């Protein structure tokens with residue numbers, strides 16, 4: 001089984017990374033091949049809404065999304081990881097999600113149907129309801145794309161780097177156990 005992590009935080013040593021690292025280590029222990037993609041390091045242009053991608057699944061924009069699309073097709077499990085930025089995922093991750101319109105064909109059938117997804121998020125607020133708009137967006141997006149949502153881990157009260165509580169790292173490890 002192959003997994004891809006779409007890592008949406010610009011900080012490679014922050015709270016999102018700690019969560020992803022715990023999840024990823026447990027996935028690797030299960031024998032799953034995990035590929036990490038640091039979206040912030042890549043050139044991903046915003047979707048232009050031209051829908052030229054629908055017939056063949058090929059986007060007109062020639063940038064790093066081309067490789068990411070290939071990696072997603074090669075993966076059984078997609079991990080969407082991001083801090084909450086203004087009640088949504090980071091711009092880095094949202095750009096990649098917008099470009100996922102190329103996963104539809106011209107009849108809006110999904111080309112990624114049957115893949116599985118996990119979400120990993122953290123935020124500074126101590127109120128876990130802060131994650132609600134993002135999780136709702138993920139659920140609806142997965143539903144449209146025919147992706148099975150395995151579940152997510154959401155860590156509140158992550159203010160500075162390293163403030164993430166161990167209980168959430170444990171939850172990330174437990175989540176890995178739920179991957180079939």
Ligand SMILES: Cc1cc2nc3c(=O)[nH]c(=O)nc-3n(C[C@H](O)[C@H](O)[C@H](O)COP(=O)(O)O)c2cc1C
Pocket residue numbers: 009010011013014015016017082083084085086087088122123124125126130158159160161
């Ligand atoms: C641009 C920006 C927007 C943010 N928006 C929110 C928010 O709406 N709610 C919240 O609780 N935290 C918000 N935060 C805080 C981050 O979610 C939090 O610090 C998180 O732990 C950062 O993750 P990282 O260490 O992986 O970078 C925001 C931070 C930034 C930089």
